Amino acid sequence: MSIMAMPLNAASNRTVAVGKPSFMGKSVMRKSATAGRQSVRFAVRAAGYEAELVKTAKTIASPGRGILAIDESSATCGLRLSSIGLENNEPNRQLYRQLLLETPGLGEYISGAILFEETLYQSTTAGKKMVDVLAEQKIVAGIKVDKGLVPLPGSNNESWCQGLDGLASRTAAYYKQGARFAKWRTVVSIPNGPSELAVQEAAWGLARYAAICQDNGLVPIVEPEVLLDGAHSIERTQAVAEKVWATTMFHLAQNHVLFEGILLKPSMVTPGNEHGQKATPEQIASATLAMLRRTVPPAVPGIMFLSGGQSEVEATLNLNAMNQSPNPWHVSFSYARALQNSVLKAWQGRPENVEAAQKALLIRAKANSLAQLGLYSAEGEAEEAKKGMFVKGYTY
């Protein structure tokens, strides 16, 4: 994306108007409020992909559907596999991912799947490309594009997210391979601050990433994860989340990101995981929606929550509570742990358990689909699905 600011004419302090005002077109002209002065700039947005981005985002944010996140880096996928005693190697990661993506009927509840690069270029053991498996299920392929978190010098032991270098060419290649949306996860820690520096850095990185993705035809999922770690209250989480989202939306606008062609992936507003008291789904829904209404314009098509270490049932109940009355955006899920936990337990790495594992995935996907529609009840849920999945210092 190129943003060209017309320089002010030093002598007259004027610029010449070039370009026509346009809502989603190639040029945006702004007139200064100061009489007799015009400042003009024009920005090329999304390199001609605008209509496709809007369509992709709407498809993902369609009623009763949400995202299956299976974009764990190879190291994090290893944690999933080791939880059932499997070695972390490519054949095992392939078996696991194909089990998930080939689940019959998955596309009814799942509109998008976020993949790690290995999976985007991988085939099933039968030789079918994973992207073709998704296309047959009418599931949009997504790709994790960030390069992970590293310490942020000058902060209070906080981190920042790498991956902007070379992102334009990587996203162009991912588009060619069939990806139509992307994910970039950065984190904000409440116990460690968050410092102004960490919040600004997180928001700016997300905005640069989003602009680059749109320029290459990928809908960016914007994910500044406010971590669950800590003993803070729900009010404190809400205040931090409001600050983080307001800053992020500001920088997205500064980078001329098309709001109709993005998706957001917030954490739900809950008390810290070491806070003595748990909040009810109604309290969580009320704090989360208040935070979002204050910071996110209705032009954004979809809010796709992460599960963040909540149990499967908790994540579904909280989503259901948020859909008890109409929202300005599609409010849905983009869960990893809260969709995969029961599946792993059912599978145990055994071929004879594949069907049972796929059934477990379908149960969770359907439950969250109902929650997206505000129609879920936890009656009859397995005890296992009620167990929390919080891991301290969790990375992707």
Ligand code: 13P
């Ligand atoms: P969880 O739902 O496990 O928090 O996943 C977060 C995520 O960013 C997956 O893409």
